Amino acid sequence: MFYAPDSLTIDSHQLYLEIPASSQVQEPLYSTAGGCERARINQLCLQAFLPWFCEEIAPEAKIYPNSAALPSFWEVVNGSAIAFAGFRLVLIPTLAVDDDELRVQQEWVDISEWAADYYVGIQVNPDDGWIKVIGYTTHHNLKTKGVYDTVDRTYSLDVEDLIADLNVLWVSRQVNCDEVLRSEITPLASIPTTQAENLLERLGNPEVKFPRLAVPFSVWGAFLANGGWRQRLCDRRQGLAEQQSIPQWFQTQVTNLAQQLGWVKKEFILAPAGMRSGTEVIGLSRQLTIAGNTYELRILPQGASEDRIWRFELRSTIPGGQIPAGLALRLLTEDLQNFENNQDTATNPVDVLYVEVILEPGEGLIWETQPLPEDYDREILRF
Secondary structure, eight states, X not given: OBOOOTTSOXXXXXXXXXXXXXXXXXXXXXXXXXXXXXXXXXXXXXXXXXXXXXXXXXXXXXXESOGGXXXXXXXXXXXXXXXXXXXXXXXXXXXXXXXXXXXXXXXXXXXXXXXXXXXXXXXXXXXXXXXXXXXXXXXXXXXXXSEEETTTTXXXXXXXXXXXXXXXXXXXXXXXXXXXXXXXXXXXXXXXXXXXXXXXXXXXXXXXXXXGGSSOHHHHHHHHHSHHHHHHHHHHHTTOOOSOBHHHHHHSOOOHHHHHHTOEXXXXXXXXXXXXXXXXXXXXXXXXXXXXXXXXXXXXXXXXXXXXXXXXXXXXXSTTOOBOTTOEEEEEOTTSOOOTTOEEEOSSOBSEEEEEEEOOTTOEEEEEEESOOTTXXXXXXXX
């Protein structure tokens, strides 16, 4: 997979990787030409880098938080995150020929849910079909040595301050290096749903070419930290209808985005205790992996449709399997607030965790488990 263009003089520590000839670039309808180009370059970068990284450094490495979320990131920022062995790495691709610095947008550094341990600069040459690893640094170095540009909200480091050889990263992890990877991040104050709706109305207009610079970072960062709001912003800017509408899923079909996240419609048999036969009901199902075990999250309507009662269930996918003590299922409002009876926690091994709620038309909820599932990204389910 190593690729050295004949026309270049290669430093022994510079890594060139070939962009696979079979690379498929999926181009959703981004709101700007810049967004389309940003997505294309990030996809090519990932397709060249991730297979090599899995083969040479971290076999378990995968896209963070999940592949389905990538378009909602690329609509507004440059970069892609990879999770591996309890660490996080962000690829920052560039088309610039003069690779004299690493420039990272503030979102990847100062939003705690996005911040990584490592940041890797990548020069992408789509015409000749290769990428070059410029070098990498840590979150700590970006915060303490990087230059912050208040105009475009980026942290930058000169190439001389980067480590060119990615093998150093691998070696430092193997020897349990006690290097400080992350600096402290100032928490961003949460914003209420009403403010988020105002931001969606304003920044969802594709005529706003640079939404990331249109409001103070403290507000923008808190908004983006909520994956559900980030996805809604992407949908608005791309002219898409609400993709997480539960009534719509029941009436027609689960949307493409929801399918990518793992949601399917299923028929369930609900049998009262002690009864051999039960009632058939159509519900929604999604498989989760939590602490190495697989579970099924179900959403089931209860009673008559006008009652608007919904039941969220978590069950083991293993026949006869139980949910271990300490695991919790929780529902939150769109702005991540708790409400009465919004959580069920297993104090002992149990067959099922469940939460039932009565919802108003159009009301949104966010589900989560504790501990969080693999590939988790907050989603707002609209009822």
